[in-house]
Amino acid sequence: MNDALEKGLINAGATVIGFAHVKVALNDEIAHLERAISIGVDRNLNEDTIRFLGILQKKATSCLRRNGYKYLCIPPDSDRINSTFISKLYPLFTHKIAATSAGIGWIGRNGLLINPVYGPRLSIATVLTDAPLKVGTPIESSMCGDCRLCVDFCPSKAITGKDWSRNKPFIELVRLNSCSTHKKNSKAVNGKPNCGLCINICPYGRKPVQTVQTV
Numbered sequence: 001m002n003d004a005l006e007k008g009l010i011n012a013g014a015t016v017i018g019f020a021h022v023k024v025a026l027n028d029e030i031a032h033l034e035r036a037i038s039i040g041v042d043r044n045l046n047e048d049t050i051r052f053l054g055i056l057q058k059k060a061t062s063c064l065r066r067n068g069y070k071y072l073c074i075p076p077d078s079d080r081i082n083s084t085f086i087s088k089l090y091p092l093f094t095h096k097i098a099a100t101s102a103g104i105g106w107i108g109r110n111g112l113l114i115n116p117v118y119g120p121r122l123s124i125a126t127v128l129t130d131a132p133l134k135v136g137t138p139i140e141s142s143m144c145g146d147c148r149l150c151v152d153f154c155p156s157k158a159i160t161g162k163d164w165s166r167n168k169p170f171i172e173l174v175r176l177n178s179c180s181t182h183k184k185n186s187k188a189v190n191g192k193p194n195c196g197l198c199i200n201i202c203p204y205g206r207k208p209v210q211t212v213q214t215v
């Protein structure tokens with residue numbers, strides 16, 4: 001099953017694929033869907049990224065359905081502003097749990113998933129399933145090391161500088177109020193609500209490699 005999913009998703013253009021066991025992160029309603037397929041695509045796809053992740057999720061669910069397995073798609077994060085129905089799915093599961101559990105990356109000081117090759121430049125989506133997939137090795141702690149670039153250069157001082165690890169999942173990495181206030185102020189000045197400096201400055205993946213990576 002892993003091979004069929006990997007081949008289908010890679011051929012369809014996925015950048016990174018991983019498989020994880022995530023039962024501990026699921027509530028009772030969906031506890032039977034204990035495996036996760038974490039799908040990452042390069043953020044450079046910009047406005048097409050969300051649509052593309054949806055296509056990849058459909059590819060994965062077609063494969064699962066053909067083989068008689070159940071599934072639930074957790075949509076890409078940016079979809080929450082577009083759909084009230086989809087936004088109801090967010091409290092069920094966060095993509096970072098699947099990605100770090102699959103070994104795709106760790107959570108950096110900037111609060112984002114960091115992949116060794118693509119850095120914080122991946123957008124991710126998840127498919128939960130009851131298929132008995134072989135899973136990857138989880139990443140247990142941050143690999144940011146001595147780097148503090150995002151901490152030092154964040155214009156709103158929102159990044160606390162703390163280190164993520166799997167046994168400290170609720171540690172405050174980013175003061176979200178400070179970050180969003182900065183973005184609102186930016187919009188008032190130049191019409192754009194985005195900042196993204198903590199993505200651009202991260203040394204991981206600053207020169208993305210155009211190859212497929214499976215975990």
Ligand code: SF4
Pocket residue numbers: 110153154155156157158159174178179180182183195196197198199
């Ligand atoms: S988006 Fe900008 S303000 Fe927000 S945490 Fe990153 S660098 Fe700081």
Ligand code: SF4
Pocket residue numbers: 108109110111114143144147148149150151201202203204
């Ligand atoms: S800029 Fe440095 S500290 Fe920040 S997430 Fe990237 S590697 Fe980690």
